[in-house]
Amino acid sequence: MAGIVEIKRLVKRYKGNVLALKGIDLEIYRDEFFVLMGPSGCGKSTLLKTIAGILDYDDGELYINGKDMKNVPAYKRDISLMLENYALFPHMNVFDNVAFGLRMLDKDEEEIKKDVMETLALLELKGLEKRFPNEISGGQRQRVALARALVIRPSVLLLDEPLSHIDYRLQRRFASLLKDIHRQISGTAFILTTHDQHHGLSLADRMAIMNSGLIEQVGHPEEIYNEPHTLFSARFVGEVNTFMGEIQEVGADSVWVKTDIGYLKSRKPNAADNLVGRRVGYIIRPEKIKISKTGENAENSVKCIFEYLNYFGHYVEAIFRAPHNVRIKSTIPTYNLPNFKVEDEYWLSWSANDARTIIKPSVVEGVDIEDLIYGR
Amino acid sequence: MFIEKYGKYLLLLPGLIIIVFFLILPLILIVIVSFMQIFTFREPTLTLQNYIDFVASPQTPTILLNTFGMSIGTALLTLLAGYPAAYVLAFKIESIKIRNYIISLLLVPFFIDWNARTIAWIPILGESGAVNYMLQALNIVREPVQLLFSRWTLLIIWLQTNILFAIFPIYLALIRIDPDLINAARVLKAPPHRVFYNIIFKLSLPGVVVGFTFVFVNTLGDYITPALWAGGIQVLGLSISSFAANFVWPYAATQSTILILIALAVLFVLFKIVDIKKLVE
Amino acid sequence: MGVWNFVGKVYIAFIIALIYLPVAFMIILSFKSGASISFPIERFTLDWYIKPPTGEYAAYLSLFYDRQVFQALQNSVVVSSLVAMISMFLVTTLALTLRRRIAGRDQLFYLFLLGFLTPGVAVGLGLNFLFNLLNLEFSIWSAAFINVIYAVPFGLILMMARFNPDLLLYEQAGSSLRASPLRVFRRITLPLIIYEVISAAILGFLLSWGEVIRTQFALKGIGTLSTFIEVQLGVNPLTPKWYAAGTLLSVASFVGLAIFAYLLSKTTR
Ligand SMILES: Nc1ncnc2c1ncn2[C@@H]1O[C@H](COP(=O)(O)OP(=O)(O)OP(=O)(O)O)[C@@H](O)[C@H]1O
Ligand SMILES: [Mg+2]
Numbered sequence: 001m002a003g004i005v006e007i008k009r010l011v012k013r014y015k016g017n018v019l020a021l022k023g024i025d026l027e028i029y030r031d032e033f034f035v036l037m038g039p040s041g042c043g044k045s046t047l048l049k050t051i052a053g054i055l056d057y058d059d060g061e062l063y064i065n066g067k068d069m070k071n072v073p074a075y076k077r078d079i080s081l082m083l084e085n086y087a088l089f090p091h092m093n094v095f096d097n098v099a100f101g102l103r104m105l106d107k108d109e110e111e112i113k114k115d116v117m118e119t120l121a122l123l124e125l126k127g128l129e130k131r132f133p134n135e136i137s138g139g140q141r142q143r144v145a146l147a148r149a150l151v152i153r154p155s156v157l158l159l160d161e162p163l164s165h166i167d168y169r170l171q172r173r174f175a176s177l178l179k180d181i182h183r184q185i186s187g188t189a190f191i192l193t194t195h196d197q198h199h200g201l202s203l204a205d206r207m208a209i210m211n212s213g214l215i216e217q218v219g220h221p222e223e224i225y226n227e228p229h230t231l232f233s234a235r236f237v238g239e240v241n242t243f244m245g246e247i248q249e250v251g252a253d254s255v256w257v258k259t260d261i262g263y264l265k266s267r268k269p270n271a272a273d274n275l276v277g278r279r280v281g282y283i284i285r286p287e288k289i290k291i292s293k294t295g296e297n298a299e300n301s302v303k304c305i306f307e308y309l310n311y312f313g314h315y316v317e318a319i320f321r322a323p324h325n326v327r328i329k330s331t332i333p334t335y336n337l338p339n340f341k342v343e344d345e346y347w348l349s350w351s352a353n354d355a356r357t358i359i360k361p362s363v364v365e366g367v368d369i370e371d372l373i374y375g376r
Numbered sequence: 377m378f379i380e381k382y383g384k385y386l387l388l389l390p391g392l393i394i395i396v397f398f399l400i401l402p403l404i405l406i407v408i409v410s411f412m413q414i415f416t417f418r419e420p421t422l423t424l425q426n427y428i429d430f431v432a433s434p435q436t437p438t439i440l441l442n443t444f445g446m447s448i449g450t451a452l453l454t455l456l457a458g459y460p461a462a463y464v465l466a467f468k469i470e471s472i473k474i475r476n477y478i479i480s481l482l483l484v485p486f487f488i489d490w491n492a493r494t495i496a497w498i499p500i501l502g503e504s505g506a507v508n509y510m511l512q513a514l515n516i517v518r519e520p521v522q523l524l525f526s527r528w529t530l531l532i533i534w535l536q537t538n539i540l541f542a543i544f545p546i547y548l549a550l551i552r553i554d555p556d557l558i559n560a561a562r563v564l565k566a567p568p569h570r571v572f573y574n575i576i577f578k579l580s581l582p583g584v585v586v587g588f589t590f591v592f593v594n595t596l597g598d599y600i601t602p603a604l605w606a607g608g609i610q611v612l613g614l615s616i617s618s619f620a621a622n623f624v625w626p627y628a629a630t631q632s633t634i635l636i637l638i639a640l641a642v643l644f645v646l647f648k649i650v651d652i653k654k655l656v657e
Numbered sequence: 658m659g660v661w662n663f664v665g666k667v668y669i670a671f672i673i674a675l676i677y678l679p680v681a682f683m684i685i686l687s688f689k690s691g692a693s694i695s696f697p698i699e700r701f702t703l704d705w706y707i708k709p710p711t712g713e714y715a716a717y718l719s720l721f722y723d724r725q726v727f728q729a730l731q732n733s734v735v736v737s738s739l740v741a742m743i744s745m746f747l748v749t750t751l752a753l754t755l756r757r758r759i760a761g762r763d764q765l766f767y768l769f770l771l772g773f774l775t776p777g778v779a780v781g782l783g784l785n786f787l788f789n790l791l792n793l794e795f796s797i798w799s800a801a802f803i804n805v806i807y808a809v810p811f812g813l814i815l816m817m818a819r820f821n822p823d824l825l826l827y828e829q830a831g832s833s834l835r836a837s838p839l840r841v842f843r844r845i846t847l848p849l850i851i852y853e854v855i856s857a858a859i860l861g862f863l864l865s866w867g868e869v870i871r872t873q874f875a876l877k878g879i880g881t882l883s884t885f886i887e888v889q890l891g892v893n894p895l896t897p898k899w900y901a902a903g904t905l906l907s908v909a910s911f912v913g914l915a916i917f918a919y920l921l922s923k924t925t926r
Contacts, residue, residue, distance in 0.1 A: 015758055054829045074832040081833035087826040091848045100844075101834035152835065384759055387750040391769065391809070394747065398802045399772055402783025409786050417790050461672050464665035478669060484914060485676045495890065495899060496679030499686050504695030506682070536675055543672075589774070597776030600869060600887060613778045620782050629786070632779040643774060 002066060003027035004155055004189050005051060010060035012046055012213075020046040022213035023060065028189055030155075033182050036193045037200040037236065038210030044193035045084060047210070048158045051191070052081045065155055075104070080154040084161045086145035088133040094120075094144050095129035101152040119151040122181065139170045143177075150181070159192040163199050175199050197237055201225070209233045212364050231281040231372050232362040239317075241289075241328050242373050243282045247275045247357065255357050257282045260324040261302050266355035279369055281358045286317065288354040289330040291338070291346050298349030304328060306340045320348060403636070409629035426630035435610065443596065443612040444638065446527070450534045451542075451591040455584060457535060458542030462583075463576075465543070466550035479547070482540050497533055497605060498524065525607035533605055534595050541590035549583025550576070585650040589643055596639055680907065687900035694895055705901040720901050729885035732797065736872065736881055737862045739801035740808055744861035747805065748812035749854050753846070755813070756820055769813055772806035780806065781874025800876035804865035811864065812857035819853055852920045859917040863910055882906060 005028040012021035020043045028034045036044050049055040051062065053074030062069040064077060080101065088097050095116060102112045120126055123143040128136055136144070142162065149157055162178070163171045182190050194200045200207055201221045209216040209224065209232070217224055217233045228234035235242065245259035253268050257280060264282050269275070284300075295301050304320035307327075316337055320328045328348055332338075340346075361369045409415060411422040430436055469475050499505045501523040508520040523529065553576060561571045599613030612635045619628035690700040702708075708719040720726055751769065755762055784803055788795060821827075827849065831841040847854070865872070866883070873884045880888065886902055 015760075049829075052833050054833060073838075074829075075835045075837050079833065081830070083826060083830055085823065085826060087823065087830035089827055089830070089845060090821075100831070100836070104835040104837075104840060148830075148834065158833075384754060384757065387754045388765065391747045391751045394743075394802060395769060395772060395806060395809075397787075398784065398806050399775065399780060402780055402787050403775065404783075405786040405790065406779060406783040457672070460665070461669055464669055468662050468665045469669075478673070480918060481673055482676065483918075484911065485680055495895065495903060496683040496686070498895060499682050499694050499696065500678065502695070504693070506696045509696040536679065539672065539676065593774055593776065597778050597870060599778060604890065613776065616778050616782065620785070625782075625786070628782055632776075632782050635776055636779050639776060640774065 003063075004030045004065060005191070006061075006063040006066075007051075008061040010047075010050065010062060011058050012043075012050055012055060013058045014046075020213055021050065021057070024213075024215055026208060026215065026218065028156075028191060030189055031186060033179070033190045033203055033205045034192070035200045035204035035207040036191065036210055037197065037207055038193075038195065038216075039236070040195055042210045043213045044195075044210055045160050046213075048081065048160050048191065048193060051156070052079050052158055053077045054081070078155040079158060080149040080152055080156075081158040082145050082149040082160060082162055084164070086133075086141055088141060088144055088148070090133055093130050093132050094125065094136070097133070097144060098148045098151055100148065105152065115151055116147075119147045122184075123147045123150075123177070138166050139174070142166060142170075142174060146178075146181075150185075153185070154188060156189050156191060159190060161193055161195075163194055163196060171199065175203060179203060201237065209236055211236075211362055214363050216363050225285075228283075228356070228358065230360045230362050231283070231358050231369065232364075232367070234281075234283050234356070234358060235372070239286050239329065239331070240283050241286060243326065244370060244373055245280055245282050245357075247278045247280055250275050254352050257357055261322040261326050261328075264355065265299050265352040266357045267353055269357050269359055271359055275359075278359055281361070281369055281373060282355065283358060284350050284355045286329045286331040288350050289328070289348050290350065291318070291330060291332070291348055293346060295347035296349055299352040300355065301347050301349040302328070304346055304348050306342060306344050306346055308342070309340065320346065322348075406629045406632050406636075409626055410633045412626040412629075415623075415625040426627050429627070430630055430634065439610050439612055439615060440638075442610055443635070444642075446530060446534075446602075446609075446611065447592050447595040448642075450531060450538065450595050451588050453531065454535050454538050454542045454591045455546075455587055458539050458587065459546055459584070461539075462543045462546035462550055465547050479544075482543060485540070497529070501529065524605060527606065527609060530602055530606035530609060533601055534591075534598075537601075538591045538594055541594065542587040545586035545590070546580055546583040549580040553579045581650045585646050588646065592642065593639065596635070683900050683903050683907070686897050687904045689897045689900075692894070692896045694897060694900070705896070705898045720898060720905070723898075725879055725885065726882070726902065728879050729882045732800075732876070732879065733866060733881040733883065735797055736800045736804065736876070737866045739797065740804045740865040741858040741862040743801060743805045744808045744812055745854055745858035747809050748816055748857040748861075749850070751809070751813055752816040752820070756817060756825075766813075770810045773810040777807070777868075777870035777874070781871055784875055795875055795877050797876070800872050800881070801865070803871045803875040804868055805861065807868065807871060808861040808864045812860050815860065816850070816853045816857055821849060824849060856917060856920050859913055859920070863913050863917070866906070866910055866913070 005026070007024050007026040010021055010024040010026075011019070013019050024047060036047065038044055046055065050057050051064070053069065053072060053076075064079065069077065089100065092100065098116045098119060099112050102115055107115075116129075117126075120129065123146060125140065125143055125147060128140060128144075133141055133144070142165075146159075146162065149159075159178075163174060166174070178190070178192070182188075192203060204221050206218065206220055207224065208218045211232050216236075217229045219227075221237070224233055224237050228237065231242065234240050243257075243259040243261060243264065245257035245264070247255050248258045248263065249256040250268065254265055255268050255275060257264050257266065259282055266282060269280075290296070290298070295303065302322050304322045307319045307321055310317040310319070311334075313334070315331050315333050318330050318332060318340060320330065322328050330348060361367045361372045408420075408422075410426055411424065413421045413423050413425060465475060465478060469478070501507055503520040503522070503524075505523075507523060508517075511517045511521065557575055557579075558571060561575050566574070597613055599611060599617050602609045602611050602614055612631055616628045616631045616635070619625075619631065685698070686694055687705060688701040688703065689698050690702040690704060705719055707721045709722060755766055780803060784799065787793075788799065793799075824846065827845050828841050831845045832838070836844060866881075869883050869887050872881050873887070876884065879885055882902070883906070886899055886906075889899065
């Protein structure tokens with residue numbers, strides 16, 4: 001199946017020589033909910049605006065529905081865009097805002113009215129038609145913006161940070177609304193940007209992790225979570241314990257890494273060249289760590305001191321101090337919570353199969369492992 | 377593609393054509409004509425004679441001093457008079473409504489016709505004007521006093537017609553100052569005069585410079601007020617206009633070139649020191 | 658503290674009085690009877706506005722019966738209307754282009770600022786040279802354009818300082834919703850800046866309405882009302898008639914200004 005959006009080696013340079021996109025390769029399929037995730041300033045909005053045609057690209061190729069988009073202006077592309085600050089036209093009421101795109105397509109007013117009312121109903125906006133953007137709440141404004149982008153039924157719907165600028169409860173509601181709508185209408189690919197990993201992971205059919213104008217990794221959320229290609233991806237998606245180390249020994253399908261808290265065993269990374277002596281990041285997800293008083297006979301065990309708990313409702317994050325003052329966190333379901341005592345000793349253990357040894361800090365060149373781990 | 381690449385410049389075209397035709401070309405011609413012996417565009421003889429004449433003329437120092445002295449002097453005096461007014465407006469009048477009323481009041485006369493504003497000075501300061509009438513009625517003087525037709529008249533009229541240009545930009549700069557900056561300085565135990573100088577005054581500089589520019593440029597080009605109400609005090613603008621009226625065009629062009637060059641030099645130095653774009657951004 | 662506040666307010670009052678003093682005198686004098694403009698004033702009349710003609714000397718004609726005044730007024734209205742429309746168009750196109758960070762933006766901005774920074778005498782003289790070189794005749798149009806050059810920088814600064822910072826976003830939203838550039842301008846940009854556009858027109862009107870020097874250089878014949886009065890002042894004795902003319906001119910600018918202020922206040926967000 002060919003992608004509805006195909007991006008090849010896309011480069012975008014802003015005035016003043018800011019290289020915002022450094023060569024993006026991406027393919028997005030029809031009916032897909034695709035999430036672009038990355039830290040602030042990594043180029044998410046730039047990529048969306050380039051796809052939308054609001055920005056020109058300097059190099060590379062962009063195809064929508066198989067058509068080359070070079071020199072095709074925004075208004076001739078089969079997309080629509082919900083901007084970060086919604087950009088609702090302040091001089092038009094809700095109805096006219098939503099009807100705008102249909103009017104530009106020269107539909108007749110009867111049909112426009114039907115489509116607009118249908119979309120307003122879908123987004124629980126009935127009764128607000130006559131209000132102006134400054135007369136409705138932030139959450140309503142956001143839904144009007146979605147309605148306006150959605151009503152023209154584009155092949156690609158671009159959503160730039162639709163979940164920012166509103167309170168947490170509304171974010172949750174809007175996220176599930178988006179998911180519902182995506183399931184209800186067919187033939188439209190959603191591309192959404194966010195810097196929030198919770199929303200990103202829960203919404204995405206597939207996602208891309210972006211970093212300084214490059215893509216770190218593309219895949220299903222759990223694929224990226226379980227098999228991160230770079231330390232950056234690993235640390236950006238979900239919580240993780242990371243230890244700096246050096247590969248000491250390579251077995252058939254496992255490696256031993258020398259770290260500050262001892263020799264740790266993990267699955268062997270997929271790299272052919274000689275691994276011994278490489279500086280690597282050793283990672284273990286907090287929920288894979290078992291805690292015991294005696295130290296089981298596990299593949300990896302570290303003796304730690306219990307420090308404190310972070311309470312999150314249905315689960316708890318327990319913070320331990322390992323040798324050399326290295327912190328390790330472990331998550332435990334609340335119903336299963338043992339009675340930890342501050343400054344008591346515990347053994348933390350995990351299996352080698354759950355741990356990963358990651359060689360590449362990032363696809364961005366010149367990023368040092370140490371900086372990435374201790375830098376923030 | 378040409379259109380894609382330069383399309384955004386296309387809209388500038390009408391403006392550029394007009395400014396080139398009505399400003400840039402005339403300015404270039406002024407410079408060219410200023411080197412002519414006789415005004416003719418057919419095989420003109422170019423010479424430095426006009427400039428030599430200008431430098432050699434015994435009147436030149438007086439004219440230059442009058443022109444730039446009066447303009448810079450008026451500008452400084454106007455700023456000095458306008459700054460406190462802007463300060464009071466920005467910091468001492470709390471009600472925004474009253475402030476806006478005062479500003480509108482100040483704005484109105486600026487748009488009133490120029491002649492209307494200046495001819496009114498005769499019945500005020502003239503020999504049979506209101507001031508002399510009062511002085512005589514109160515037996516302070518016996519004979520009418522000559523109040524019009526001097527440098528001081530010019531200064532007063534210019535101050536009066538231009539003070540708004542000083543107040544307004546300074547006021548705009550002052551209200552942009554974050555009050556927390558001033559509070560922070562106070563908390564750090566800065567004495568009032570240092571708070572004023574180091575924070576308020578320095579941050580209001582773009583406004584001061586814009587105000588200076590307005591008044592300086594306005595007075596520099598104004599030859600009518602000096603001619604009518606200052607007893608024909610010799611300024612460059614007046615000299616240019618009388619040479620031009622008598623069709624001594626090359627020499628008028630030479631004087632114009634010098635006027636423009638000095639004016640732009642003064643403004644260039646000012647704009648280098650203070651970034652006036654801060655005021656609109 | 659209290660004392661200084663009081664002094665400050667008195668100072669503001671003083672400045673206002675200083676500015677209004679000549680205006681007040683101009684209005685009072687325009688109602689004075691007799692040809693002299695000296696004090697004290699014995700009697701107030703409307704003679705200088707509407708008295709039917711008796712003498713043949715222009716200065717002693719009342720405003721209403723002075724055909725030259727009407728001609729000059731007509732010129733004023735035509736020139737100022739042209740300036741209003743042309744500078745409205747230019748300011749809008751320039752401001753819309755220069756708000757983007759295009760290459761050469763600062764240089765272009767200063768280039769247009771030059772129209773205000775160059776003394777009017779010099780521009781006027783140079784335009785005479787140009788018209789002489791090209792064998793062109795001065796007309797209403799030359800008078801309009803020399804004023805346009807002067808009015809555009811004011812309008813440009815006004816418009817750029819007041820642009821809605823989100824304007825570009827609205828336009829982007831529009832073009833992603835299938836609106837062609839022309840439709841984006843008509844449906845989104847123009848409605849959102851319409852008051853600024855009209856303000857620029859009125860500003861151009863008012864600035865050229867009171868301008869003497871530039872107009873004098875670029876318009877031969879009777880001139881606009883402002884230049885006409887200026888010439889009359891040099892030739893004829895000063896009578897209350899000219900104060901009446903000034904009063905009328907001022908009333909006209911005042912009406913314009915009131916509209917201007919109203920429009921500006923409408924857009925204050
Ligand atoms: N108009 C512009 N001119 C110059 N540089 C820009 C411009 N817009 C963005 N940039 C730069 O390009 C880079 C990418 O910006 P972009 O807005 O795409 O980031 P983002 O991932 O959307 O960030 P955020 O999550 O904060 O919205 C940043 O370094 C930014 O500073
Ligand atoms: Mg963004």
